[in-house]
Amino acid sequence: MPWNRIKVPIKSGRFLLQGDEAVADGAFCAGMRFYAGYPITPASEIITRVQDRFEESNEGVYFQGEDEIASIAACIGASWTGTKAMTATSGPGFDLMVENLGYAIFTETPMVIVDVQRAGPSTGQAARPSQGDYHQVRYATHGDYEIIVLSPWSCQELFEFGVRAFNLSERYRVPTIVLTDEAIAHLREPVEIPEEIDVFDREHDPEAPPFSFDEVDASPMPLLGDGKALLVTGSTHTEWGKRVTQDPEVHRKIVKHLIGKISNHISDIFETHEEFIEDADFVIASYGISARSGFEAMNRLRKKRIKIGFFRLKVIWPIWEKYIIQRFSNVKKVFVPEMNMGHLSSELKRILNCEIIPVTELGTNVILPEEIVKVVEENL
């Protein structure tokens, strides 16, 4: 069976971990045994932790690429041998990875990318947080596709999402991104490492075609070395990997598969954290670091007897529109704190009919609860 309950290969218990360390540990527990990356602030601590884990277990291979392009390419190559692979970077490095991210999507290669957001565009402020990559991680590469992006709000969740990202990636044969930011990645918090975790390993079938046109489900995956003279290509292809460079029908089928295998399972993928939504007239909706302040702001406002709820996206892509419409059916106003020009705000404006009020921070300071409380009180 692809799902297995396994004993974690590291010490379980409660530890004070930095966010970058926690995500590396989560990935290692999920079975990541290949890591490739290029040095970049604020993600560099991840390769340090990965090295520790590989060396003490005498398992796994890490590789410092000549750049981020080579790093993600090496991960894709390793993944086709059946090795769970991960890379980590920040905005400027993610920019370089976009080309081969598209390749991984099109060739349905499981792998995990951790994007530790920093302020941009360009070099920006390397050691200051931001949430400006919200749309980049979704729409970076050309063409039509779906992708899975998780947004942790704590070091604990960085550990858990390190596991979950691999599970989703292996299950749906899609590169999966853990989108965090400098503030959480460099924060130190107690993290509970459980004794056992559930791990999904891709369905390996040496007889199966490498690709699929199925509009509903992901397909099993053959590997290099299976003895089947596998054809893997980023060109439009048949199920058996034969390049089809002119037939529009084949291309339509592939894109429908890439989208369908994820959109048809959105209820399994999409995850939220909700408080007091049932009776709420107002809601603070957010994700990642800004949601922490949003949560505290909600608590302060509830003490003032304001009927306000809290809605946090643990998965930002794919976004489950029908579910959000249903949950917000009685809500009058939604306040959206985020460290950008209003990316989630724009999504919610597209999905919902009620009033959406962005609480934005374009500097690189984490939004404070009192700033959110102030905006809410001014707009009641």
Place this chain on the structure above:
Amino acid sequence: MKTYMEWIRTEFFPTAFCPGCGHGIILRAIAKACDELELDRDNVVFVSGIGCSGWIPSPYIKADSIHTTHGRAIAFATGVKLARPDFTVIVVGGDGDLASIGGNHLIHAARRNIDITCIMADNNNYGMTGGQYSPTTPKGSKTSTSRKGLSEAPFDVAKLVKSAGASFVARYTVAHFPQLVNSIKKAISTEGFSFVQAISTCPTHFGRRNVTQDPYEFIDYLKRNSVNIKNITSSAESMGKIIIGEF
């Protein structure tokens, strides 16, 4: 049937190559080298990039193949080799693919001296996109992006890769078939990064504008215009010639 034909997927014939293209000769040389070395097909992985050269292993070589993005084949191959050191990993790329957009990956693979064989099918230009000049186009050549003659100097890619740290480097042309097969066999057998520059013919673009449109005359030109590195006694002898041999 020749036994090396077992390494070729004839079901995809005719090939996508233009009439007179030398890449079919490189395909046969690779198949012959694999056959003569009696490689275990199930443990051989070919990795290619984008361009005419990408078609040589993908789909025409009958073994596992990953046809990757433009210039990145070596980086993908590095991941395969690190994860499965028991695999024989062979990259086939072009001059634009490996020496221009992929130049950084090429020199770093040579520096690391990772155990990968890299074959550069060098047709002196970007054949698939209309014959633009590449980093191996000789100075003065007319291409679709150097209409009055190229003012830039080319890379000596063999020397570049050698000086970057590769274990084995050779250059031959498609007019030197037995030597080409032997050098590919040596490259695969050598531990560390091995590089074979296989000068090919492109009658459609580079040949038409600079040498000849006639495939036979083009191959004859490569034969006449090459000099073996062992036979060079002064620099005058190699002026304007293709230097072949092991570096």
